[in-house]
Amino acid sequence: MRRTRWATGMGAGLLALLAVPAVAMADPATLRMADEGQLPVEVGINSIWVMVAAVLVMFMQAGFAFLEIGFSRGKNAGTIIAKILVNFSIAAICFWAVGFAFAFGDGGSLIGTSGFFLAGDNPTADFPLISLPDGTITVEALFFFQFVFCAVSLAIVWGTTLERVKFGVYVIYAIVFSAIIYPIGAHWIWGGGWVAEQFSVQDFAGSTVVHLIGASGALAVLLLLGARRGKYGNDGKPRAIPGHSMPLFGLGVLILWLGWFGFNPGSTLGALDGRFPEIAAVTNLGAAGGVLAAVAVMWLKVRKIDIGMAGNGAIAGLVAITAPSGYVELWAAPIIGLVAGVVVVFGILAIDKVLDDPVGALSAHGLAGIWGTLACGLFTSDRLAAKNAVGEPGLFYGGGLGQLGNQAVGVIVAFVFVFSASFVTFWLIKKTYGLRVSAEEEEAGLDISEHGMYGYPEQFIPAPELVGYSPANAPVGSATPKATTREVPA
Structure with missing residues (x-):
């Protein structure tokens, strides 16, 4: 097994990621067993769980593919497959080479500076394992789990660009995003960076780190790319451009829903304390609340059960429950999802008047991501705040407004950084290579x-x-x- 030298950096990263009071390193006997290919039982169990969760998150790429294909016209269906495959592959290489180190390596409050290529400066350093209060997992398991999160965030960016962006834009931005933009944002909140140090932002599985970061990049490219031809009439009013397959869209939503049971429960990074089933239940209740609220709002508005809004309600509920999934009790989950379902409907309808977002990514991932992050400041229970040792209980548990303010800081910092960096990147692409096909x-x-x-x-x-x-x-x-x-x- 490869060894790395960056125990200090990874310890700091996991301190912020899991919000635990201390990280204990594996002892020499355990390291020798790992070298011999005989991991302790708890290492195997927890690593298996994390890898299973990571594979579920990876399967979400198929969900994004079907969702976007369904919302596209038939003449643009095939390109999405190539886009998904190429982006996922670029992110795999870049996150292995530098992204994981920038996000979770040692280096201070701004960026990690060690652990590149998962092999530190000294290949004989004794650090093939990370020991956590919940159990022990291998470094490689943690790396793969964090990589698929990065790949999901990258996939979110492209929802606003369907049917008119040059394919080469995917390649250029994917390199910048997975190697620099996402890792820095993740480091600040999850990797022991300055936001985590100063504000104790609660984001258990990524409403901000994954979803808002992706939506911020999506907004940046949309502002420079412009709308699809024919989207807005001479009077400036939006025209509907129906997708060609609602069944494929629905299949995509269900695959994403399934993948979320790796996304949130997998963020425990352990199976032995039994927390992940509770988080799975919280996740499911949040999604259900999102669907029902979105369907109800559209029924009240147009007296129809809108298929697209039902699906986006599910996505919004899942996005919103992602940050609080490890911090809230079961009763709060459907409420958080219900609010997200309302937010996504009104967000999509409002944004469509001025911006052409074919899949509703800005609302389902951006607005719902903001709501989910802020919801921690309202619903985080005193029991789970103490258990996770991060921040304070929410307002409804007597925690006051302090944690809600900290959550707002996390949202603002992530959006400003990612939007600015992405806008500059896409502006340079537009001036050189070009963003849009003829x-x-x-x-x-x-x-x-x-x-x-x-x-x-x-x-x-x-x-x-x-x-x-x-x-x-x-x-x-x-x-x-x-x-x-x-x-x-x-």
Whole structure:
């Protein structure tokens, strides 16, 4: 097993991440057993749980894919698969090389400076394990769990860019985001950084660190990218551009819901104290509250059960319960979800009047992420505040306004930093490489213009022409069949 030297930095990172009073390092006997491939039982059990949770979070990439495909028009369905695969792969390399070290390595309050490539300066240093009060896990298990969080945050960024962004933009920003922007934001709140040190922000699983950070990047690129052609009429009013498959969208939402049972319960980083089932129940109640509230609000407004809003209600409830999931009692979870369901509906309707956010990412991940983080300052119980040893109980438990103020500071700092860094990055991309495909390419659809093939060939190419079809002879631009341009007026 590889060894690293950065025990001090990882100890500080886990202090903020798990909010525990102390971190004990593995003893020499345990280290020798690890080297021989014979981990103690508690190490194996906890590492298995963390890896299972991480795989569930990884599966959320499929959820994002189906959700975005469902909300896209058929001529842009295929490109999302390539985007998901490339972004996930870039984040894997960058987070392994530098991101994990920047987020959780030693280095002080601004950024970690040790532990690059999961192999410290001295390869013989005795640090292959991290011992926690909840049990012991391997460094590699912690790394993979934190990597899939970074990948989820990156996936959130692109919800506002569907159907008109150049594919190369994904590549450039993914490198910057997973290597620099996300790790610094995570370090400040989860990795022993200055926000954690000075304000004791409660964010158990990432309403701010994962979801608000992703939504902040999404807002930055949207402001520079602009709306899809045909989204706003001459009078400035928004026009509906329906997605091509609500069943795929619904499947995506359910996959994300499933993945959240790794996201929140997995953040215990241990299985032996039995906390993760309680957190799973809290998570589920929050999601349910979000669905019911969103459906009810839309019924009151239009007397219809809106499919898209039902799904976004689920996402908003899950996002909102992410920060408080380890700090609130069961009774508070559906309330937090209900508020998130109301927020996401009104947020989507308001934002749609001025910004073209095809999947509602700014509301479901941004506004709901803000609400979830602030909710800790209201609902964190005295029992769980003491158990986690982070911050104070919420206002409803007699904790006053102090913790609510600290939560607001975390929200503001994360948004300002990520939005500013992302805006500068996307502005530079726009001035050099460019952000947006041409009008002709947008009309043809990104499947054919960026990838040379259709996600649904039989939908756009007459049957006789399908014989011998390949990307090499596929029509592009003005040669694209008219079926690709008829859905939305220019």
